[in-house]
Amino acid sequence: MDFGLDDRTALVTGGGGRIGSEDCRVLAAEGAEVIVLDVDLDAAEEVAGEIETSGGTAHAVECDLTDREEVADTVGALEEETGGVDILINNAAMVDARSQVKDYDDETWDRDVSINLTGAYNVTRAVFPGMLEREWGRVVNMSSMAGWQGGFGQISYSATKAALIGFGKTLALEGAQRGVTSNVIAPNIVVEALADLPIEQLEEVDPYFARIARATPMRRLGTEADVANLVAFLCSEQANYVTGQVVGVTGGIDLFSF
Incomplete structure (x- = not known):
């Protein structure tokens, strides 16, 4: 299936x-010109290099999403260079904190809000007007099962990921009559290197992940490709009537089961 992304950035x-x-x-x-944006330029350059070697088109860009002025300047330069950002994947986030709220570190809370939520706002605010003007755009916000269901010991991560759901739905309303869709993906734990391990072996690697796999009806973790393939579809021409939705990539962990 041709997703119609050949002329998209x-x-x-x-x-x-x-x-x-x-x-x-x-x-x-799928044919898109990809901007690999990350605060870690080395990591971005490695990904862009892989894409270029495979015959695709990619650019590595360093940017701190918490710096609103830097984001505006970076996006402005990219829009001028590429003719406009058509697709935005709000994926950047911190997910390393595990502590109950009574013991939570205020600096961790502030950091996660500034990156996971305000960072998404900063870059969306910079690209969304151009999408509306061109009357075509796709925004995909990466939430999480922790944002949908809560996550024990993940108060800042869960709160920011829940906020991205409302953020994404609001963008869907604002773009609905201008050819701009906005959707939210809520994945389970996705780690390709561990997805095929039997739960007993996974227990030895990470007991936390093993507990999640046991609670998942498919009895395994997901992969990054499970998420990325859905991202590509939501950005496609075929998904032009899909907006304001929260789509789980969960292996069924959100289902009620005995």
Whole structure:
């Protein structure tokens, strides 16, 4: 199936990370010109290099999403260079904190809000007007099962990922009559290197992940490709009537089961 992305420019935040890099690869394979945006330029350059070697088109861009002025200047330069950002994947996030709220570190809360939520706002605010003007755009916000269902010991991550759901739905309303869609993806734990391990072996690697796999009806973790393939579809011409939706990539963990 041709997703119709040959003439589109896609910007992926956190593009040097596990999920973001796979988003970049899949979008490039579908023909999009991909901007691998990350605060870690080395990671972004590695992903962009892989894409270029595979015959795709990609650019590595360093940017701190928490710096609103830097984001505006970076996006402005990219829009001028590429003719406009058509696709935005708000993927960048921090997810390393595990502590109950009574013991939570205020600096961790502030950091996660500034990156996970305000960072997404900053870059969206910079690209969204151009999408409306051109009357075509796709925004995909990466939430999480922790944002949908809560996550024990993940108060800042869960709160920011829940906020991205409302953020994405509001963008859907604002873009609905101008050819701009906005959707939200809520993945389970996705780690390709561990997805095929039997739960007993996974227990030895990471007991936390093993507990999640046991609670998942499919009895395994997901992969980055499970997410990236959905990203590509939501950015496609075929998904032009899909907007304001929260789509789980969960293996069924959100189902009520005995």
